[in-house]
Amino acid sequence: MKKGFLAVTFVLALLMVGIGFTHAPAVQAKTIFIGMNIPLTGDIPKVGESSKYAGQMWLEDLNKAGGLKVGGKTYKVKLVIEDNESKADSAVSVATKLITEDGVLAIVGPQSSKQAVPAGEVCNNYKCPMISPWSTNPATTKDRPYVFRGCFLDSFQGPVMANFVTQEFGFKKxxxxxxxxxxxxxxxxxFFKKAWEKLHGAGSVVAYESFTTKDTDFSSQLSKIIKSGAQFLFLPQYYNEVPLIVQQAHALGWKKPIVGSDSWGSPETVKLCGKDCYGCFFCTHYAAAGAKGATKAFIDRYKAKYGYVPDDVAALTWDSLHIIQKAIESCGKLTGKIKVDRKAVRDAMAKIKNFQGITGKMTFTEEGDPIKCAVIVKISDKGEYRFYKSVCP
Amino acid sequence: MKERNGKRFSTIRKWFSGIPALGWLLGAFVAVIIEYYFGESLADMLGLDRIPVLFGVVIMLKKPAAIPGAFAYVFMIYVLPVTIIARITSKAMNWLAVLLEKLPLWMSAILHLILLYYILDLWADMSDYRLLLLKLSLIAIMLTLSLNVINGYMGEFSCSHPGFMALGAYTASIFTVGLFMNDRILGHALISTIPSWMGQIVFPLGLILGGAIAAIGALVVAIPSFRTRGDYLAIISLAFMFIVKSGFENLEVFGGPRGLGGQPDWATLPAVFIWAVLCVWTINNFVESTMGKALNAVRDEEAAAEAMTVNTRKTKMIAFMFGAFWAGIAGGLFAHVLRYVNPGTFGLKKLAEVLAMVYFGGLNSVIGSIVGAVGFNLLSEMLRPLEIFKWIIIPVLLILVMIFRPTGLIAFKHFDIREILKPKLKMKERV
Known part of the structure; x- marks a missing residue:
C-alpha cells in the first residue's frame, strides 16, 4: 500500500511539472521544413536516389548562402526525406506524416503517378502545396489547387513525337x-496513336501491340510488327524494358528507326542496351550532352559529386525545389503560422511566370501543369544523350 | 543469478497478474489523457521538437541525440501511468469486473469496447498521421484474420487474397463514386446531393456489396479446391489473383491501370472500428462453431473428416466465401481510406504483406492475427527512417520467428472473450 501511495504522489508531481510547463512560450520557428516523398526502396529505387541527390545539392546551396531569405529575414531550411517504398498506401502515410507531424511548408514528390494521385489528394485536403516533378497522369493535379507538377503531360508528349517523326522522316506507317x-x-x-491517326488518317498505325509488366520475351509481338510493314517503332517504355525490346527487335532483323519517350531518360537505358540503342531518338525534358549554362553547371556538379550523369528525374526535382524556393521567397513574409504560410506559398507558386529552370521555361496553367518545351534527344555513337531539337507548345 | 532473475520476474508477474482487462484499459485511458493534456509540454521539457508520434521509435532512429528524451517521454507518458493506475485500481476494477461478469457477455464486451474506442480516438486525435495508421492497422487486422480462416484454420495455402480485396475495393468504389460523386471516369453522380449523415448509411451497403462480389469470386477458387490441395491450389489461387489484377487493368470503364479516385471520405475511425470489431466477432464465432471444427478436421486429414460425416465440399466452399467476404469488406474500407484504388496495389507485394502478417502472428489464432497485423504494420511504419535496412530487419525478424516459433508468435490459441474480461483475483484474495 505504501508503494501505491508513493506512486500516486509521483504521478501527481509529474502532472504539476507538466502544468508548470504548459505555459512556457513556444519556440519561435526559424526553420523551414520541406518534405520529400520519394521511392528510396521498392520498384524504382534509382528514381528515389536521383531525387534525394538533387535535394541534397539544393540544400547545400542554401546552406552556403546562409539560408532562405524571406522578407528580410533569413530562415534555415531542412529537408525531411521520407521513403514511400513505391507503394500507393505508403505514399499516403508519408504525405500525412510530413504534413501533420513534421509541419513541412511544401512537399516535393511522389514521383510516379500511382503514388502522386492519392498523395495529391491528401495534400490538397490539408491545403499543403505539393509539386510532383515526374508524374504525368492528368488526375494528379486535376481540380486540386494545391497540387502542381514539374513536367509536361503525356497529352503533349504524344503529339510532339508524332509531329517530329512526320517532319523528320516523312513516314506514314x-x-x-x-x-x-x-x-x-x-x-x-x-495519345500517340490518336495524334498519328489525326495526321495520317485512320489505320495508319499498322501495328498496335502490347505486353504485360515483367514480360521478357517480345518475339511474337515484334514479328507481327516487322510483318506489318511499319516504317518505325514507337516504344514508350522504361529503362528496364527498352534494352530487351530493342535488342530482340534487332535480332529479329528490324533495321528501321525506334523512337521513345521521356521514360528512356535514365542513364541505365544506354548502360544496359549498349550499341543497339545508338541512333535512337526520344522525347525528354532536357539533354545532358551539349547542355549550356545553368543546365551544364548542374550536370557537371552532379557528376563530380555522385559519379554519373543525372537523369531527367534529378533535373526535374532540382527545378521543382527551385520553384518552391522562388514561391517562398516571393510570398513576402512568413507569419510562422504554418496554415497561413502554406496558402501564401501556394498562391505565390500559382503566380510564377516564365520560371527559368534547367529543364526549360515554365509557367503554370490554372490546373497547376507547366507550359514548357520538350526536347528531342538523339543517342549518339558514344552513347550520350545529345540535344537534337526543341519542340515548344 | 539466473534463479534470482527468475524470482524477480515472477514477483513482477505477481504484481500485475491480479489486474483485469478493465484495469489495463483504464490505465491506458489515463495515459492517453495525460498525453493529451501534458504531452506537448513534457516533450518541450525533454528537448523534443514535438510529441513522439509512434512511441518515440521514429524520433530515436532519426535523431540519435533524442534517444534519452524519447525514452523518458515514453516511460513517463505510457509505462508509468499504465502500470501504476492499473495496479492501484486493481481491487476496484476486479470488483467492477465481477459486476460486469453478471451482465450478459455481449453487454460487458461492448462496454469494454467503448472504453477501447475512446482510448484509440483520443490517441489518434493528437495527430492525423496516427489516425491514418490506426485505420490501416484495423484494416490489416481484418485482412489477416480473413486469410487466417483459409490458411490457418482450413490449412490450404491460398494466394488469392489481394484479388478478393481488389474485388471488394473496386465494387465499393464503383458503388460510392458512381452513385454519389462527380467523376471523370464514371461520369456524373446519379444521386448528386446527399447529406453527409446519409453517407454513413449507404456506405455499409457498398461495403457489403463489395464483400458479396468478393465472395462470389471466391467460388472460382473454391471449386478447384475440391480436387487439388497444397501447391496446386496455391498456383490456382495465385492465378486467380492475376486474373483479377489484369482484369481491372484492362477494364477501361473503371479507369484501367490509371486507377479510380475521388472516393467520398466515409471511412472514418468509428466506421472502420465498428467493421473491424464485427469482423473479429463473427470470425471468432465462426471458427469456434461446429463449422470451425470441421475446418480443422479438413486441415488435419480430409479423408478422415469425410468419413466422419464432415461435408468437406460445403466446408471448403463456405470457408473460402467467408474469408473472401471479409477481405472484400477490408478492401472497400482500404479504398475509402486512401480514396484511390489502382490495380497495381493488389499484386504480389500485397500478397507477401498479408501472408507475412498471418504467419508472423500465428496460424489458427484470432489473437495471433491481431498481434501479427498490428505488429507488422507498426514495425514497418516505425522503421521507415532506416530506408533500405528496413527490408533487411523485417525479413530477418520473420526468419527468427519461423525458427523459434514455427507456427507464428501466438498460434493455435482460443480467443475466449469471457476469459479475457473476467476478474483476475480469486474471491478469497479479494477480501
Missing part, C-alpha cells in the same frame, strides 16, 4: 509496342 498493365506507357501509347 507507325508501329507501337507498349505495356498494357502500366499506367504511363498505356496512356502515352494512346
Amino acid at each position: 507507325a508501329a507501337v509496342l507498349y505495356d498494357v498493365a502500366s499506367d504511363y506507357p498505356k496512356g502515352l501509347a494512346e
Whole structure:
C-alpha cells in the first residue's frame, strides 16, 4: 500500500511539472521544413536516389548562402526525406506524416503517378502545396489547387513525337509496342496513336501491340510488327524494358528507326542496351550532352559529386525545389503560422511566370501543369544523350 | 543469478497478474489523457521538437541525440501511468469486473469496447498521421484474420487474397463514386446531393456489396479446391489473383491501370472500428462453431473428416466465401481510406504483406492475427527512417520467428472473450 501511495504522489508531481510547463512560450520557428516523398526502396529505387541527390545539392546551396531569405529575414531550411517504398498506401502515410507531424511548408514528390494521385489528394485536403516533378497522369493535379507538377503531360508528349517523326522522316506507317498493365506507357501509347491517326488518317498505325509488366520475351509481338510493314517503332517504355525490346527487335532483323519517350531518360537505358540503342531518338525534358549554362553547371556538379550523369528525374526535382524556393521567397513574409504560410506559398507558386529552370521555361496553367518545351534527344555513337531539337507548345 | 532473475520476474508477474482487462484499459485511458493534456509540454521539457508520434521509435532512429528524451517521454507518458493506475485500481476494477461478469457477455464486451474506442480516438486525435495508421492497422487486422480462416484454420495455402480485396475495393468504389460523386471516369453522380449523415448509411451497403462480389469470386477458387490441395491450389489461387489484377487493368470503364479516385471520405475511425470489431466477432464465432471444427478436421486429414460425416465440399466452399467476404469488406474500407484504388496495389507485394502478417502472428489464432497485423504494420511504419535496412530487419525478424516459433508468435490459441474480461483475483484474495 505504501508503494501505491508513493506512486500516486509521483504521478501527481509529474502532472504539476507538466502544468508548470504548459505555459512556457513556444519556440519561435526559424526553420523551414520541406518534405520529400520519394521511392528510396521498392520498384524504382534509382528514381528515389536521383531525387534525394538533387535535394541534397539544393540544400547545400542554401546552406552556403546562409539560408532562405524571406522578407528580410533569413530562415534555415531542412529537408525531411521520407521513403514511400513505391507503394500507393505508403505514399499516403508519408504525405500525412510530413504534413501533420513534421509541419513541412511544401512537399516535393511522389514521383510516379500511382503514388502522386492519392498523395495529391491528401495534400490538397490539408491545403499543403505539393509539386510532383515526374508524374504525368492528368488526375494528379486535376481540380486540386494545391497540387502542381514539374513536367509536361503525356497529352503533349504524344503529339510532339508524332509531329517530329512526320517532319523528320516523312513516314506514314507507325508501329507501337507498349505495356498494357502500366499506367504511363498505356496512356502515352494512346495519345500517340490518336495524334498519328489525326495526321495520317485512320489505320495508319499498322501495328498496335502490347505486353504485360515483367514480360521478357517480345518475339511474337515484334514479328507481327516487322510483318506489318511499319516504317518505325514507337516504344514508350522504361529503362528496364527498352534494352530487351530493342535488342530482340534487332535480332529479329528490324533495321528501321525506334523512337521513345521521356521514360528512356535514365542513364541505365544506354548502360544496359549498349550499341543497339545508338541512333535512337526520344522525347525528354532536357539533354545532358551539349547542355549550356545553368543546365551544364548542374550536370557537371552532379557528376563530380555522385559519379554519373543525372537523369531527367534529378533535373526535374532540382527545378521543382527551385520553384518552391522562388514561391517562398516571393510570398513576402512568413507569419510562422504554418496554415497561413502554406496558402501564401501556394498562391505565390500559382503566380510564377516564365520560371527559368534547367529543364526549360515554365509557367503554370490554372490546373497547376507547366507550359514548357520538350526536347528531342538523339543517342549518339558514344552513347550520350545529345540535344537534337526543341519542340515548344 | 539466473534463479534470482527468475524470482524477480515472477514477483513482477505477481504484481500485475491480479489486474483485469478493465484495469489495463483504464490505465491506458489515463495515459492517453495525460498525453493529451501534458504531452506537448513534457516533450518541450525533454528537448523534443514535438510529441513522439509512434512511441518515440521514429524520433530515436532519426535523431540519435533524442534517444534519452524519447525514452523518458515514453516511460513517463505510457509505462508509468499504465502500470501504476492499473495496479492501484486493481481491487476496484476486479470488483467492477465481477459486476460486469453478471451482465450478459455481449453487454460487458461492448462496454469494454467503448472504453477501447475512446482510448484509440483520443490517441489518434493528437495527430492525423496516427489516425491514418490506426485505420490501416484495423484494416490489416481484418485482412489477416480473413486469410487466417483459409490458411490457418482450413490449412490450404491460398494466394488469392489481394484479388478478393481488389474485388471488394473496386465494387465499393464503383458503388460510392458512381452513385454519389462527380467523376471523370464514371461520369456524373446519379444521386448528386446527399447529406453527409446519409453517407454513413449507404456506405455499409457498398461495403457489403463489395464483400458479396468478393465472395462470389471466391467460388472460382473454391471449386478447384475440391480436387487439388497444397501447391496446386496455391498456383490456382495465385492465378486467380492475376486474373483479377489484369482484369481491372484492362477494364477501361473503371479507369484501367490509371486507377479510380475521388472516393467520398466515409471511412472514418468509428466506421472502420465498428467493421473491424464485427469482423473479429463473427470470425471468432465462426471458427469456434461446429463449422470451425470441421475446418480443422479438413486441415488435419480430409479423408478422415469425410468419413466422419464432415461435408468437406460445403466446408471448403463456405470457408473460402467467408474469408473472401471479409477481405472484400477490408478492401472497400482500404479504398475509402486512401480514396484511390489502382490495380497495381493488389499484386504480389500485397500478397507477401498479408501472408507475412498471418504467419508472423500465428496460424489458427484470432489473437495471433491481431498481434501479427498490428505488429507488422507498426514495425514497418516505425522503421521507415532506416530506408533500405528496413527490408533487411523485417525479413530477418520473420526468419527468427519461423525458427523459434514455427507456427507464428501466438498460434493455435482460443480467443475466449469471457476469459479475457473476467476478474483476475480469486474471491478469497479479494477480501
